[in-house]
Amino acid sequence: MPFLPEEEQRRLIAACFARSDLTLEQLWMRYFALGGSLSLLELDAYLNGLVPLPRVDRDMLAHAVNERLDEVTGPARAPYSHSVQDAKPLHGPLKALVDLLEGAHRAPPERLPAVVAEAGRALDLTIDVYLADYDQCRLVPLRPGAAELDIETSVGGDVYRRAGTLTRDGTLWTVLLDGVERLGVLEIVPAGDADPDDPALREQCRWLAALLGHLVTITTQYGDGLDRRRRHRRRGSPAELLWQSLPPLTGATESVVVGVSVQPAHDLCGTVFDYALSEERAQLAMFDAGVRTRGANTAVVTALAAYRAARHGGASLGEQFAAVGAELEGRPDTPAVSGVLAELDLNTGVLRLLGAGDAAPLVVRRGEALPVTGPAAPRFAAAGEAAVTELRLESGDLLALCSRGVAETTDGGGEPFGRPRITGHLGRDAGELPPEIARRLTRAVLAHGGGAFRQDAGVLVARWVPR
Template identity: 55%
Template sequence: MASLQAEEQRRIVAACFARTGLTVEQLWLRYFALGGDVSEVELDGFLQELIPLPRIQRDMVAHAVNERLDEVSGVRRAPYSRATGEDFRPRGPLAALVGLLDGAHRASPERLPGIIAAAGRALDLEIAVYLADYDQRQLIPLPRESATVRVPLAIEASTAGEAYRHAGTLLVEGPDGPRLWATLLDGDERIGVLEVEAGTDADLNDPSLRIQCQWLASLSGHLIAAAMRYGDGLDMPRRQRQRGPIAELLWQNLPPSTAATRDVVVAGGVEPTYDVRGVTFDYALSETTAWLAIFDAGRDTLSAGLAVSAALAAYRSARREDLDLRGQEGAVDKALSAQFGDGVTVRGTLAELNLADGELRYLDAGGVPPLVVGDDREQTTVDDVERPPFGAGQPGRIGTARLRPGDLLVVHTEGLSGARAADGERFAFADCLDDHLGQVPPEIARCVLQAAKSHCGNTFTSDAGLLIARLPGRT
């Protein structure tokens, strides 16, 4: 149905307000109770034809007037910006979300950008979708029916990248009007951004509309992540080059790069992105506990990828059987022995973090000892004694530590902290952590891995794996 023109709506609302017997202050109190966010002075200016209001604010004023008119039988009601009647189809934000869900049902993955754009039009918005590439360096525009030509945007040097780095929304003024960048989130995992431009009857400066854009970005993120599990149409644009079979296997076995509950945030990553051969990680979160694991089988043997995959599968199976650290270790040892016989080992670390009191229990099996970084930036290596790896036939040591609110637990492989430049200079891992400690955990992980990649020219002699967990800070 056609929208009522803003000025015509204002004129009738003002005429109906004159019949309510209310003062401007009384009307403003009713409007404010409905969620209106303009001041009494601005409301008076709107009624006096001095200032315009966004559509959603005009409708809330009309509703406040109508609530009063309902108390006065037989008085003409104020109009909304869209006609009412017996048409119960959803409008506004509900129409956008319902349209997105309906359109995505049984849709092929590559149709989603157009479906998201169509949902945006229900809010009078023009929307484009960008996904982060696997190198975490660029935001890649997804193709759809549009006359506008879009190019990849650098995560480190663009407004879109700034929104992505902070996992939020960012409104900027441009020569063609305001533009909103909203991060696409699957839960807490960042997968890209939405570019949002306003139509003739939308105002991106309206806080309510920005919240609706966040809802749309969140739902779109979930749908895109789900679609990538059953098709390649959205995954292929994210790839800058081909992955080998082992790298493909390891990537498919990785959990989401970020996850969170109210008590902990976990983030991780591996390098080299397209040629990882022997490193993987895993985690699981519950109401009470965070379980973390990292495995490293090296890069020098053809069996490394299969060995580390077997270790990961055995660990997950044992954890889901509710076995403790020693039981998980035994399951990994048994899987390696059964699949490869003697002589194949995998280094790694298993950890259980009690979210109520911060108690950490960890089992070190030849991996790099965990590192705890306090919110005062003090770094503590939990243990520095070398332990036998999984598959060596000797039990690893179980140690304990305690994290305080705000602390960062860091589990990584030697390939990260030992990355070297062409001249042999070692990557300053501890300093890099300290430099990025103020970021959100997924951005810490991204920045540290990017810095290591730049330091060694993306020529890792050993695979780099990183897994971090942060407890909420002190209140």
């Protein structure tokens, strides 16, 4: 690989430093943070052409200057000792991934569609990004002027529901994932005579979708541009508090998949969930205040925090239950909280459950609901030892934790949705992915309630598939 002459590199670095608005001390601090070991005096002498530097130090210094130029001026950069063009791919899948990474570096969320379009051009593709709204009803395009897609009826919606890939009329559709969580879909149109069914192309698009999914999640954490597109109305402050407390709606390991749906997304008030997955076990929880009052969100967040603190400290299932009870008993003015704590041994399938109040878990095996019998405490309590219900799951079994609002939502005639309908939907959709099972059940509750949620509807579904 050819190297740039040392004096030429020094001259260009010094010129770029002069445009960077950095003091010599600030430049030295950046260079030092990258691992440089030279003194401030030695750095000054090098920039003025008085002493040479080893190539690795020259490149660290160039990088320190370039980081500053990226912040203030744009593309003109200090050169490295070797030609970047010799190292950077000019076309194909690797160039697309490099373009995506470089374009997303320091980019605000709103710039992501343009970054994706540039990466697509490296693969001779036109790419449109659609993100699922928080109601999980529609796929919202990031390209201005494009139409939204209905999740239930559109091709893109079918890809989202199945978390898969398909081609239709020369267009490739693939699900957009952050790990295992569905974020939306990509609509990909190959240029010219390229075949969207080409296995190599589909694999390249899968790489692109996986990386883009991570970038969507990361950029959403420090900007509102993408998050705002997924909201169809303003989220109330209680709902904002609850959403900030929740883990992702999907989590998975080789042995278990967890999917959750909680609605109404913009007005969530008194239902939260949690899970923790490891090699050995899955720990699951749902807390429900059963009412939509000012104190409901405080009550369930308090229960959630107590549960997490106990779990993080290595407490047993019974100790977690008692920790939640102790915290809630210290707040007598908050609404009563019901809930379920579950612990699944991923090696043996042994499931241990503790319930409080009206919460009742369900197990579905080969499309049929199994009775989960065992005493439930009237409330979370710090004193006494709660009775643990224990059963053994079989491979492929579903465990469902539902908030009270799922069964208690009534139609226009006052008939509640009820547990028979819950078990019917779980059995009918048992072959789908857990997040899709949960989404469909909350959508059915919404339809039963006449298009409005009068109570929170929370559904957590876990499927155990031993390795």
